[in-house]
Amino acid sequence: MSDTRPSRRSEELVLSARDVRRDYPVAGEPVHAVRGISLDIARGEYVALVGPSGCGKSTLLNLLGAIDRPTSGTITIAGRDISSLSDAEATRFRLTGIGFVFQRFYLMPTLTAAENVQLPMAEAKVPRAEREARTEELLGYVGLAGRSEHRPYQLSGGEQQRVAIARALANRPALLLADEPTGELDARTGAEMIEMFARLNADGATLVVVTHDEELAKAARRVVHLRDGVVVDDAGRAAP
Amino acid sequence: MLKARRLGALLAALVLGPGGVAAQAPWRSITIDERLAAAAGLTVGDRAVLATGAGAPGDSVIVAGITRRGADPSEIARSEFRVRLHLDHLQALTGVGDRVGRFAVATAPAAASVDSAAARINALAFGFRAYRAADVAIETSATFRVVNRFHRAIGVITIVASAIFLLCITLLKVDERRRDVGALRLLGISRGTIVRAVVLEAALISVVGSLMGAALGYGASALVNWHYQGVYSTPLRFAIVTPGIVAFATLLSLTLGVVAGLLAAQRLVRQPPLELVGR
Numbered sequence A: 001m002s003d004t005r006p007s008r009r010s011e012e013l014v015l016s017a018r019d020v021r022r023d024y025p026v027a028g029e030p031v032h033a034v035r036g037i038s039l040d041i042a043r044g045e046y047v048a049l050v051g052p053s054g055c056g057k058s059t060l061l062n063l064l065g066a067i068d069r070p071t072s073g074t075i076t077i078a079g080r081d082i083s084s085l086s087d088a089e090a091t092r093f094r095l096t097g098i099g100f101v102f103q104r105f106y107l108m109p110t111l112t113a114a115e116n117v118q119l120p121m122a123e124a125k126v127p128r129a130e131r132e133a134r135t136e137e138l139l140g141y142v143g144l145a146g147r148s149e150h151r152p153y154q155l156s157g158g159e160q161q162r163v164a165i166a167r168a169l170a171n172r173p174a175l176l177l178a179d180e181p182t183g184e185l186d187a188r189t190g191a192e193m194i195e196m197f198a199r200l201n202a203d204g205a206t207l208v209v210v211t212h213d214e215e216l217a218k219a220a221r222r223v224v225h226l227r228d229g230v231v232v233d234d235a236g237r238a239a240p
Numbered sequence B: 001m002l003k004a005r006r007l008g009a010l011l012a013a014l015v016l017g018p019g020g021v022a023a024q025a026p027w028r029s030i031t032i033d034e035r036l037a038a039a040a041g042l043t044v045g046d047r048a049v050l051a052t053g054a055g056a057p058g059d060s061v062i063v064a065g066i067t068r069r070g071a072d073p074s075e076i077a078r079s080e081f082r083v084r085l086h087l088d089h090l091q092a093l094t095g096v097g098d099r100v101g102r103f104a105v106a107t108a109p110a111a112a113s114v115d116s117a118a119a120r121i122n123a124l125a126f127g128f129r130a131y132r133a134a135d136v137a138i139e140t141s142a143t144f145r146v147v148n149r150f151h152r153a154i155g156v157i158t159i160v161a162s163a164i165f166l167l168c169i170t171l172l173k174v175d176e177r178r179r180d181v182g183a184l185r186l187l188g189i190s191r192g193t194i195v196r197a198v199v200l201e202a203a204l205i206s207v208v209g210s211l212m213g214a215a216l217g218y219g220a221s222a223l224v225n226w227h228y229q230g231v232y233s234t235p236l237r238f239a240i241v242t243p244g245i246v247a248f249a250t251l252l253s254l255t256l257g258v259v260a261g262l263l264a265a266q267r268l269v270r271q272p273p274l275e276l277v278g279r
Helices: A057-064 A087-097 A113-123 A128-141 A157-169 A187-202 A214-219 B034-040 B087-094 B114-124 B133-140 B142-175 B178-187 B191-232 B243-269
Strands: A013-026 A029-042 A046-050 A072-077 A098-101 A175-179 A207-210 A222-227 A230-235 B003-006 B013-016 B028-033 B047-051 B058-067
Touching: A013 A057, A029 A057, A029 A230, A046 A057, A046 A187, A046 A214, A057 A072, A057 A175, A057 A207, A087 A098, A087 B178, A087 B191, A098 A157, A113 A128, A113 A157, A113 B178, A128 A157, A157 A187, A187 A207, A187 A214, B028 B034, B034 B058, B058 B087, B133 B142, B142 B243, B178 B191, B178 B243, B191 B243
Parallel strands: A046 A207, A046 A222, A098 A175, A175 A207, B028 B058
Antiparallel strands: A013 A029, A013 A072, A222 A230, B003 B013, B013 B047, B047 B058
């Protein structure tokens, strides 16, 4: 499905992080959640960030997604330095530059599947006809063409996650970030989700997934191991 | 058949029925109010004897009309009946000539002004004192003005209490959506969009709520009026819902809703999205 592809696969860097640090003050003492991580991700890569709880992988994902700001270091996504964006600029960047898939789906309960997918496009001022056509296409891509008018409570966990994926792809982001996307799913649905991510990547999407799920990590082409806020292993990294 | 009905106030007895009454010609006509008609079972054309007291000699009269009482709040609690008869008839019946306490003068539209008419009446004789109808109405409604102020005070207290309650409820209801708002912020929905959505929803709820409240108030006032108009035999409206009241209520509700929605939304969108989703 060509339309789900953010752009043509190439060796062009989509993400470049340089010496990124994130400290949190806790009870007056700084906690070093991320300690000088540098990371390059090329267009079309499928990267899994793995590590024990508290190793800083979710913090790193938040930094890469412009949800949080690094204490020091720079992060460039699709050629844009996002490490010092204002709140409004970061919000706008998340809308158009990044696609998010969360563990708990975060679908709006009062909206239908189609309306949930349309939401980021409506905010980005995509014309109605165009966003309706794209919604139909995306829901078809994730296998929910017949369930566009269902509300989240009428959908299974796996179906809700697929709606969330369709929503994440709505504005054709340069990068798709997923935080424990199989964490709330049973084994069978989790396996379907792993297949879905593999298909997305095969169709050109650049993926970064934070996971504890070994099966999901195995499906990634590149696995970045973190411990105590630093990268300890980067298996499958493309040669410079 | 002869039957007697007790009357209050000026005329103490009204003896009814065609028989047992000394015929007098021509029969004088009277009008009675609805309350007396209902109590005595009289209709237009019935004949009766009008006397100043039970057993006293009276005049044979014919009921020429049944009048409806004016919507006067000062009269609703009085249980008296009202009979209208010509002045000469009243004087003859009571045996006192010139004992009129008060009378009303209607001025024709083309006649001299009310003030000049009052001045002329006042000049007729010592002891005459003419008042404008509006002044009499103001004087007699002083008690009701106090009651009205009391009602307004209750209304203001109710509105203030409701406003605080509405604000608290809105804050709580919006706060219940903190996870949704956090998710929207994570997805890149701007603060402005979220605030506008919350305010729009609060405004819609306020308008729909106030219109539903107005409809409920209209129904309740109709019920209250129906009940008490029956109890007091009066056309007086005890509760009214006017278009002005509905417009005021809707506008007030809309203002409160918008302010409450704005405060609640601003409070929420100032927090970091990760905090809102509980991470």
